[in-house]
Amino acid sequence: MREDNECGINDEGLAGRPDADVAAAAKAEERRLVTLDLDLANPRHCPSADCAGIVVLRLHTPTSKLQVRRLVSFSTTQAESVAGKLWILDGTRARDWTP
Secondary structure, three states: OOOOOOOOOOOOOOOOOOHHHHHHHHHHOOOOEEEOOHHHHOOOOOOHHHOOOEEEEOOOOOOHHHHHHHHHHHHHHHHHHOOOOEEEEOOOOEEEOOO
């Protein structure tokens, strides 16, 4: 079961919409954006400083189990420092790419 503050783009009616629309919706609702989409990792297209933060997952084998495990690990150590930043998570590192 998902928590009240979690939703996906399908839940919000944003599936298939441009990245700018997804980013604008996350910003308007002050939600963190977690994605596999590298376009959202481009600060020129989606400035993280204007939102509650962006986390881009770059896992070698992006299975759901590994994605959840990586996000939980990141959240326990960096949860407070996500706001206004762009984070890139791979299997072992969390990199702050905020310009």
